[in-house]
Amino acid sequence: MVLFIFIKLINKTKLFISQIFREIRIWFLKILHKGRFYSGKNFLFESSSQINLDITESFIHFGDWVHVRDFCVFRSEKNGQLSVGNNVFFNNNCSLNCLGKIVIGNYCQFGEGVKMYDHNHVHINKDKIIAEQGYEVGKISIGDNCWIGSNVVILKDVEIGNNVVVGAGCVIYKSIPSGSVIINQQNLLIK
Numbered sequence: 594m595v596l597f598i599f600i601k602l603i604n605k606t607k608l609f610i611s612q613i614f615r616e617i618r619i620w621f622l623k624i625l626h627k628g629r630f631y632s633g634k635n636f637l638f639e640s641s642s643q644i645n646l647d648i649t650e651s652f653i654h655f656g657d658w659v660h661v662r663d664f665c666v667f668r669s670e671k672n673g674q675l676s677v678g679n680n681v682f683f684n685n686n687c688s689l690n691c692l693g694k695i696v697i698g699n700y701c702q703f704g705e706g707v708k709m710y711d712h713n714h715v716h717i718n719k720d721k722i723i724a725e726q727g728y729e730v731g732k733i734s735i736g737d738n739c740w741i742g743s744n745v746v747i748l749k750d751v752e753i754g755n756n757v758v759v760g761a762g763c764v765i766y767k768s769i770p771s772g773s774v775i776i777n778q779q780n781l782l783i784k
Contacts, residue, residue, distance in 0.1 A: 628652075629652040631655065633656045633679065636655055639662055651669040651691070652675070653691075665687040666690075668689065668691065670691070670692055672692075678737070681701045684703060684707075686705050688708045694734075695711050697735045698739070699738070702741070704740075704742045705744070713731075729749070731749035735753045745761065745762065745764075745765065748764070751769075752768040754769060754770050757771065757775070760774075
């Protein structure tokens with residue numbers, strides 16, 4: 594019984610210390626990126642996740658009650674504008690990559706491994722290396738109360754309306770109206 598109480602006390606102490614380090618990290622990000630990084634109240638950001646802002650006018654804004662699980666990456670570069678509403682949940686391994694604009698509404702949930710790219714590599718000149726040709730930059734907009742399943746990829750110039758469910762494994766390359774349910778229709782070939 595004493596051992597059980599001792600282990601419980603150690604676990605609570607570890608949780609308290611990790612919460613302190615999490616708050617220090619968020620405070621440091623707000624100082625380092627003054628006016629360009631904002632997080633609302635009750636922002637829960639796991640220590641293994643990352644926020645990357647370059648030295649341009651890019652910004653990342655999180656609303657209230659946002660929960661970001663482990664190994665997520667939020668990147669805003671080249672004047673990108675990444676904005677997340679209130680009461681939003683990101684499961685493990687999500688990645689949001691913003692060079693233009695990504696806007697996410699309120700009450701959205703993202704499954705594990707969701708990826709968003711508001712840009713695409715230019716590959717017009719076949720005699721030139723793709724990495725040197727720059728980007729086509731667009732935007733992504735996701736409405737309120739959306740559930741985006743695991744391993745979904747959302748590409749540039751996509752607008753997802755309110756109350757949309759996107760099933761696991763979909764590649765979203767065109768806009769989706771409000772109230773839609775999107776599933777990945779694939780056939781399994783078993784030989």
